[in-house]
Amino acid sequence: MKINWGTGIVIAIVAFMSFILYLVITMSTDKSFTHDLVTDKYYQKELEFQDEINAEKNAFALKENIKITRVKEGLKVDFPEAFIPKDIQGKVFLYRPSNKHLDFEIPISISKTYLLVPEKRLVDGRWNMTVSWKYKNKEYLFKKELVY
Known part of the structure; x- marks a missing residue:
């Protein structure tokens, strides 16, 4: 054929x-x-976006901003020394773009000027870290992409 x-x-x-x-x-x-979407409540997050922008501006206006350092125990999040640690309220959110099941949030409750994110929670790879905190009724926001 x-x-x-x-x-x-x-x-x-x-x-x-x-x-x-x-x-x-x-x-x-x-x-x-x-x-998966980045967040399940996409439209609600969009409405809160201006508040995020204002909080980021507040953080950038600080003389000393947050410092992230890697130590053997995990990630050390250092807050500005001018802040009184017990008056800082907020949360640290670590977002894993490749797997939403690895995302986690740690409330900020510190007695020293730093917070330690335990190494056992961090899998090697890319993380998006968001630290949102409130000090004396003023909102602050710090975002950083990390490769752990």
């Missing part, structure tokens, strides 16, 4: 379309491929 060029083109197009359809169905239905 001889196949002419027109039949060959039709067979190639049908094969390509079948392959693409197979990929779309597999990616949509397979549970091993997750399609």
